[in-house]
Amino acid sequence: MQSVLSVLDQEPIRFFVSFGVILFLVLNLAAVLTMAERKVAGYIQLRYGPNRVGPRGLLQPLADVFKLFTKENVSPNRADMWIFLAAPIAMFIPAALAWIIIPFSPSAVVADLNVGILFFVGITSIGALGIIMAGYGSRSTFSLLGALRGAAQLISYEVPLILSLLGVVMLTGSLSLVEVVKAQGGGFWNWYFLPQLPMFFVFYIAGLAEVKRVPFDLPEGESEIVGGFMVEYSGMTWALMQAAEFASLALISAMSVTLFLGGWQPPIEALDLGNFNWAWFGLKTALITFTFQWIRWSVPRLRMDQLMNLGWKILVPLCLVWLFVTAGLMLVFPSLGQ
């Protein structure tokens, strides 16, 4: 048994195994999250949500996937076909790729990069490119408007998102996510969300905007620009875009858990599960994802100027101030940073 596992850990096989695992994880996350989204929506609105396919409607994602696979892929006549078809891929690949640096448990991480946080920031920025490609390639007014809005929003909120990571980096002294989680060991009072509460707040809101969730879902709007950048997509290309959105939703949840809520660390030492500590990671990620969905069905959306004001006038200054506070505290109490 041990030898089989060590063979699986050798380089070429390890690559294929982790590739399969990540792909399986991301695609299934997308399917499960669509289901969860509809169930949460239903329960919040005093309904049951989908409950016909399978027991309690649990096979609904399967039915959705079958339906989307069999649908025709319609495109506008004048669309720039290469860009039009490449856009969903350009959105999905970064959302899936960033999962390789997420540490599920001390040993279960595909690539423990020593620049993990930088990699995360860089890879997720490519998602904005996919949106611009989708809007430009469709050659449709609504698409272009949605893409421009999406580009403005994503680029604006990348600034507070990156700044809010810096406090954690300063405290840990490392860009590796495994190191970040290891530094948060020993009970929930050591997790970074307590000393970095404003940063956690900013990361949460900026992450909400990065995945285009409801208070910040300006790139798509039923009443003004219909489907936004994905108005011309149908069938599997549309499904790929949705999968990318749900994968990045889960990714942001996983990142906020890793950075601020102690990753795989149990809340108190007594609850340490040893090799099964990934359950803590999964539990926390699911909770954060639920809060995203909860917010989606409770909060009305912002106007474009309110969105920009919130990003540039509140979140960025808050980040900068707390960066200085963190630096000052570390200067006064050198024991804070290891």
Added chain:
Amino acid sequence: MPQVGQGILKGMGITLKHMFGKKITRMYPEYKRDLPERSRGMLTVDMDRCIACLQCMRVCPDHCISIEQTKRDADGSGKAKPYAIGFVIDDSRCMYCSLCVEVCPVNCIYHTEEFEAQAYNRLELARQFGERPVDPTVDPRPTVKKKPKAAKAAADGDAPKKAPPKKAPRKTEEAAS
């Protein structure tokens, strides 16, 4: 400043409360609620009471009732009376206006509580009640009684004109495509 975010928190509290609250969904095919009084379901005919007066057929705005009439001594009185040997109600055309129910002199046509009219073929919705099936696709043109000549001449002025069937070009479809 102290009020910032309070509205959001309050709203989210309400949604969370609703999430664990009792659901108001009724599982329709398994659970059917009682219909209100006087609700108009699909029509049905009590053929024993029908006197084949054809008033329902005449009054129906959608021409969905077709009756085949014959003379028969059905009640044993020794006199041949009008008898509906064929009676069809085409539910694919019925609009539940209830005019036939109002006009029936013997209250033999009435609404049931059945409202789930679905079929794979429109003709399956035509329900036969008589001994002999009637073709529901044939328009039951009500027999118009010939008026006396004098009355007809008087009525000619304000009689509704019969518009010739115009074949207007279908502009809407062309515009849509």
